[in-house]
Amino acid sequence: MPVAPRKRSYHHGNLPAALVDASLGLIGERGVQGFSVAEAARRTGVSISAPYRHFADRDELIAACAVTACEELQGRFAAAIAAPESPADQLAAASAAYVRFAAERRPMFDALFGAGLDKARYPQLAEAAAAVVETVFDVARELAPGRDPDSAAILLEAMTGLAQGHATLLLDGRFGEPPDAVDLACERVAAATRALIRGRSVLFSGSVPG
């Protein structure tokens, strides 16, 4: 849904949102590398310097796109864990949702991971990212011994790693051509998540050798 300005006058009315919109479109066409503030401004119908009233620099505009990405991802996670009954099924569904998100909202995924943003510099983004993790944290806790939060974090790290990796491989074309590749990657990551959960006992005894 495109962002409509209130008026067609000197003041745009909703420039930041419109810029994020245009930027995501542009990233979709040219990748993060090919993205430019100038072109985003042109497409939004404002001058090249206008974006700098709202975003300190190029990266900050990309960070705003990344925040949008977090919101979208959070919604997908919430939907994924809503239906299944067992925690394992919920996490498998979440993994698959993550991979599907990468495929279906590639510009968002690229803004989030392909831009090399220093997240420490964008507190709003760090917050949004933390909120995403929060969404699935309680599910992971149910699979941790004694519902221990630290163990849950370890499990979640591993799961995140799996999902992130599968998404990267999918976008890299290592699962074949879309759209079949997407379904395949989702199945695979869900299966891998289940495998990880099945064998998870090893995870929580890591540092103690024997």
Add this chain to the structure above:
Amino acid sequence: MPVAPRKRSYHHGNLPAALVDASLGLIGERGVQGFSVAEAARRTGVSISAPYRHFADRDELIAACAVTACEELQGRFAAAIAAPESPADQLAAASAAYVRFAAERRPMFDALFGAGLDKARYPQLAEAAAAVVETVFDVARELAPGRDPDSAAILLEAMTGLAQGHATLLLDGRFGEPPDAVDLACERVAAATRALIRGRSVLFSGSVPG
């Protein structure tokens, strides 16, 4: 080891390799985003247009860095699977080696994954990357039912996903501060790999529902 030119004359003697060297140093300092052909040329002591005699454009120079990265990674994989006795231990060691590579050779890792290179456009890179996979493929086969290559590929995908994900998380600072973070991430990814292997039976029955 710095690349030494044969002479200090008009012709450099080994400009491509020297440029790759300088580029990796530059990527280390400024990240892939901050990398510029101009600065790499300056550091190598040649004119700004000299690199274009050897590399068609910026991305092709980065791709050459990525090829170097593949060679380094391949060596580390070979060393990692040499010592352990069981296939599971070998793969766990390979995962850890991958994560350690990301931490210790970050510029290479960034060139390989942070530049958003379209690998289809760089056959030499695709070849080098395939050779890396080849190095661990036989190990994965020993853990696949009936040594089936397709199943081995699935397992390897999942493992790659795990390692890639853990590396990303480590570089993102999600394991804490170096150098402890590196060891921690290596332990975790090794444990996760073992967990994945333990529960791997689920992996190979994916597409058949029931």
Add this chain to the structure above:
DNA sequence: AATATATGTGAGTCTCTCTTACTTTGTTTC
């Protein structure tokens, strides 16, 4: 030695990021 080829240079074009000074519009305050 003469020629061809590979490699490096300098100057120039184009685009991009970001800044500065200025303009226009909307809001507040008396």
Add this chain to the structure above:
DNA sequence: GAAACAAAGTAAGAGAGACTCACATATATT
């Protein structure tokens, strides 16, 4: 309701980088 202020936009330009092209110089070939 007008004056003052703040917010949001513009135009012009400095500085840097990607890439090109005509030219220079070294090396290889014959």
